Amino acid sequence: xxxxxxESTLIVDIVFWAIAVSSIVAALxxxxxxxxxxxxxxxxxxxxxxxGMFILMRAEFLAVVQxxxxxxxxxxxxxxxxxxxxxxxxxxxxxxxxxxxxxxxxLLVAGVAFVVYNTDWNLIDTAAATGVVTTAAAEEMAxxxxxxxxxxxxxxxxxYVLAFxxxxxxxxxxxxxxxxxxxxx
Amino acid sequence: xxxxxxxxxxxxxFFIGLFGALTKRxxxxxxxxIELMFNAVNITAVAMxxxxxxxxxxxxxxxxxxxxxxxxxxxxxxxxxITIAAAEVALGLAIVISLFRNRETVFVSDANEMKH
Numbered sequence: 001x002x003x004x005x006x007e008s009t010l011i012v013d014i015v016f017w018a019i020a021v022s023s024i025v026a027a028l029x030x031x032x033x034x035x036x037x038x039x040x041x042x043x044x045x046x047x048x049x050x051x052g053m054f055i056l057m058r059a060e061f062l063a064v065v066q067x068x069x070x071x072x073x074x075x076x077x078x079x080x081x082x083x084x085x086x087x088x089x090x091x092x093x094x095x096x097x098x099x100x101x102x103x104x105x106x107l108l109v110a111g112v113a114f115v116v117y118n119t120d121w122n123l124i125d126t127a128a129a130t131g132v133v134t135t136a137a138a139e140e141m142a143x144x145x146x147x148x149x150x151x152x153x154x155x156x157x158x159x160y161v162l163a164f165x166x167x168x169x170x171x172x173x174x175x176x177x178x179x180x181x182x183x184x185x
Numbered sequence: 186x187x188x189x190x191x192x193x194x195x196x197x198x199f200f201i202g203l204f205g206a207l208t209k210r211x212x213x214x215x216x217x218x219i220e221l222m223f224n225a226v227n228i229t230a231v232a233m234x235x236x237x238x239x240x241x242x243x244x245x246x247x248x249x250x251x252x253x254x255x256x257x258x259x260x261x262x263x264x265x266x267i268t269i270a271a272a273e274v275a276l277g278l279a280i281v282i283s284l285f286r287n288r289e290t291v292f293v294s295d296a297n298e299m300k301h
Contacts, residue, residue: 174272
């Protein structure tokens with residue numbers, strides 16, 4: 001019953017791994033490609049993959065927000081900046097730290113993978129069966145994912161109303177700051 | 186597909202972004218890598234929200250409809266992360282373009298005037 005339509009069937013698994021592999025490959029392309037414009041286009045592919053993963057995790061509202069803000073606004077802003085600064089055809093080279101950082105990052109990925117697969121997660125799907133929560137609470141938590149928007153809206157204007165208001169001030173400050181940085185002297 | 190797969194994909198994308206942010210010389214690519222890291226954190230937060238029982242619910246605190254609200258904390262966090270990322274990229278690109286106007290470069294290694 002939990003998240004009907006995205007339960008772990010074979011076809012959903014195939015879709016998930018296709019999205020995951022294409023996002024990871026696109027993220028690698030952002031880092032590896034010499035041409036900044038192509039890197040920006042691959043960033044859009046990676047962001048689209050993240051939106052797909054949000055849908056698989058029953059976060060449809062976030063998937064729409066992701067497409068509107070990241071793919072609609074942020075990527076256009078980045079491509080605009082790439083085109084503006086394109087007169088210098090120097091691409092995007094690595095600095096001297098490439099090999100040591102690669103080693104450290106590889107070790108960190110291995111460490112995180114080890115922790116993820118060796119932790120005893122307290123999962124919602126099995127919580128009622130193992131007696132961590134009551135059946136009623138488990139059903140309540142599962143029912144949230146049928147339609148997340150009303151609960152998110154309620155949370156934003158009750159528990160997180162201060163953060164919500166501060167976020168609008170932050171956006172205003174960012175707009176004024178960007179204009180102040182770029183105005184003609 | 187399950188919690189572990191989402192966390193693993195999130196970790197891989199995060200560390201690809203970290204690698205790029207630490208090693209690229211073009212400031213715009215560094216900003217793109219920071220966006221990748223934000224997105225990986227969002228994947229992790231939403232996966233935790235989707236699959237993990239909140240601690241307060243496991244300890245039996247609060248009425249039942251409180252459980253529904255606690256479960257969605259990760260998604261609300263992601264909304265704020267996306268908002269702050271939008272502000273960050275607008276300011277970051279403004280700084281890069283102003284660097285380009287003044288110094289004719291977008292390389293972080295050339296913006297070293299404040300280095301002692």
